[in-house]
Amino acid sequence: MTTSTGLDRDTLDLMLSSLDEFLAQNLPESRRLDLDLDDTCPEETVRAMCGEDLGVHLVFVPEEYGGLGGGAFDSYRICERMARTDIGVATAVFATFLGSDPILVGATPEQRKEWLGRIAEQGVLFAYxxxxxxxxxxxxxxxxxxxxxxxxxxxxxxxxxxxxxxxxxxxxxxxxxxxxxxxxxxxxxxxxxxxxxxxxxxxxxxxxxxxxxxxxxxxxxxxxxxxxxxxxxxGRGLVQAQQVFGYTRVMVAAFGLGGGWEALDRAVAYSTNRIQGGTPLAGKQGYTHKLIVPYVARLEAARAFLEETCARLDAGHGADGALNTEGAIAKYLATEAGNAAAEAAIQAHGGYGYTRPYQVEKIKRDVRITTIYEGTSEILEMTIARDRWQQHLKTAGRYHRDLARELAGLPATTGAPAAALALDCLAAVLDACRAGRLTRSQHVLLRLGELIAYAESAGALARRAAAAAAGTLPEKADRRFSPAALAAISRVTARDAALKVAEEGLRWVVGANSLADPAAALPLDEVRAAQAGLLADMDAIADALYDRTSPLEAASS
Missing domain, CATH: 2.40.110.10 (Butyryl-CoA Dehydrogenase, subunit A, domain 2)
Incomplete structure (x- = not known):
């Protein structure tokens, strides 16, 4: 696996713009709907994408074999962009990368030169x-x-x-x-x-x-x-497969982001023009705060964790599968969020969302697979829970408490205090599970995987909000939201994580009939008090989505 930082920003931007132009010309909406109805893969289009017409496949091939040597960050940005057009076509391109992975990580130099060279030079398609x-x-x-x-x-x-x-x-x-x-x-x-x-x-x-x-x-x-x-x-097959999970799962996470955001953006556009009761749906809090804003928070929490993981992979931290758990968290968060966002987008369109021309029902059908392939959400919950459980035991319960302390230096406006609260609550819940030996219950173990993902992503989003405010986001990071809007998204996410970990963690410990009672160790009053300001932050997120000036944006400018 290459440890280079990949493409420079200009090259990445050129590839993204070329990809947009190619897909707009070759896969317009009408053609995508027809192909979907006919259940037909546009093989000639996929081959053109992986040939001289576009060359998107070169991003996934190291330079020494004729490719561009893109890193994890580049691959995530390109996979998200492809998925916004069509997750099926994106899957066809991704399959070549996935199919060549065993060669990339386990082949002899001669085998790499032959097979990876053929991908770069001839655009051959692989399967896994x-x-x-x-x-x-x-x-x-x-x-x-x-x-x-x-x-x-x-x-x-x-x-x-x-x-x-x-x-x-x-x-x-x-x-x-x-x-x-x-x-x-x-x-x-x-x-x-x-x-x-x-x-x-x-x-x-x-x-x-x-x-x-x-x-x-x-x-x-x-x-x-x-x-x-x-x-x-x-005999090296399983090891070779494990070595790339951290990398390949962040690509599928990008599919979840792309599908979820495409569905939400269509709902945003629809609500701007749809008039009910004399005003657009976009101006109705009951619409935006139920069907749009919560999914913005979930998607951007997943993006924050995904971008951190990609940066670590590009820095060489993922050798021998060292970041498999991080890849599992990124995929779990992004694909579950993308699937939920697409479902909400159908509801946001009303009856139109249930019809083919508005596309959101297709996006929902497409994004659903991301929670299944490259590891089902249940497999990922188990992977996350087992690894972090071992970390909890090895560190005598300090693992997540240390993560909480690392957030202490971040500005409160980033949501860091509530994110730290979520991580501290998680440590208390894990302590109770240890005392009650509750991880013997498979369902409890899987629910811990979910809580761990939520808490850790809240910390990642707080760090991302702080970097945005300081102007230190990675060069190739997504910059859709202003620092103030991103901080509001982070605060909503952190509150949700703290409440979810505390209340649901308590529920499962008590529900398992454990003698261990985490209630005394859980700062439930602090968690509830941290919810103050939630509605104002949701207002600010809606304003950012619809390009309206909010009081929070005005105060920060």
Whole structure:
């Protein structure tokens, strides 16, 4: 995995503007609706995106193999932008990056040069063949086999047999990386389209992302050369898969952001022109504060955590899967927020939201998959909870309390005090779970994963608001909101996190019939008092969305 900081700002901006222009010309709304209705992947458009017409694929390929060497931050910005147009098409492009990941992290130098070079030079499409019908997210339960073929006592090839399910680009990919069980353990193999015995089923008839190609793959005694074993050593497949989760999951998180924001922006535009009772919906607090503002806060909390994680990946902190939990938190927050925002956007359009021409029902169907692929939300909750539980135990309960103390130096206007309160409450809830041995309950463990994600993202958003106020946001960071508006979003998020962690944490500890009572350790009165000012901050967020001058903006200018 490259540890460079990726593209410079000008190159990234040029790629984003070129991407917008290409998609507007080649995938206008009318064509997207027709393709969605027909359940057709626009393969020629995807190939043009990954060819000389656009070259978006070059961002994901290191410079030494002919690419642009984009970093995690660049990939997130581009994935979000693609998703705002169509998550299905974005998935088709992402599948090539995902499919080449085992090569990037585990291949020999010669294998990287050959296969990554072909992506850069020829724009070949990849697929990632890991999931199986009976294994789902459990890669360790795979049944596809790789039987060595020996010639004169030397392994010269492998015969692959088995089935893969839900494979993006399954029937259009030129090359597929296949995870199979070799004698030495799970291993990745490169299989080219057209290899005898390798075939694809008809594309799946899916609920959403109908502009992507998803198909089952069949391997019937498929013979591949020994050189197609990634890394030329058996048994490293699961390690290689784990190494990239932190990276690939932030890309899917970007899909959640893109889909959620596209849906919200359509609702904002609709409410500006829709008149009810003599005034636009945009001026009605009951509309904006229920159907728009809460989802702005959730999406931007996810963005804050996502951008921090991308910055750490680009700084080289994600080697050997070290940031897998951070990637899980980013994906969990952004995809759940994007799915919820799209649902709210349908409601915000009323009856029109339920019709095809307004697009939001399609966005909702598309964004729904982001909570499933690359790790379901439930798998992510488990991943988050297990890792942070171990951190809590190893640090004698200081892990989240230390995170809270780190927020102490930030201005109160950023929401840092309430975010710190959320983290302190989380530590108290985890203490009660330890005393009552409550993590033996799988449901409690999963609910802890949710609370951890909310609390940690509140801290990330407070740091982001402080950086915006100080003018120190990363060069390539999203800058949609002014520092004052971002601070208001952070305060709303922090209040919500503190209340959620305290009240729901208490609920699950008591609900588990534990003798441990965290109520005395939870500053419930402080949490409730911290809600003061909530409505004014929601007003300020609505004003920022609709380009209205709010009292908070006026006071800060």
């Amino acid at each position: 063949g890991a999931t199986e019908p009976e294994a789902g997210s459990d890669l360790g339960a795979l049944t596809t086999t790789a039987t060595p073929v020996e010639t004169d006592g030397r392994v010269t090839g492998y015969r692959l047999s088995g089935r893969k399910q839900w494979i993006s680009n399954g029937s259009i990919a030129d090359v597929t990386t296949i995870l199979a069980l070799a004698p030495g353990g799970p291993s990745w193999f490169v299989v080219e389209r057209g290899t005898p015995g390798f075939s694809a089923a008809p594309p799946e008839d899916k609920h959403g992302i109908r502009l992507s190609n998803t198909a089952a793959l069949f391997l019937d005694d498929v013979l591949v050369p020994a050189d197609n074993l990634v890394g030329r050593v058996e």
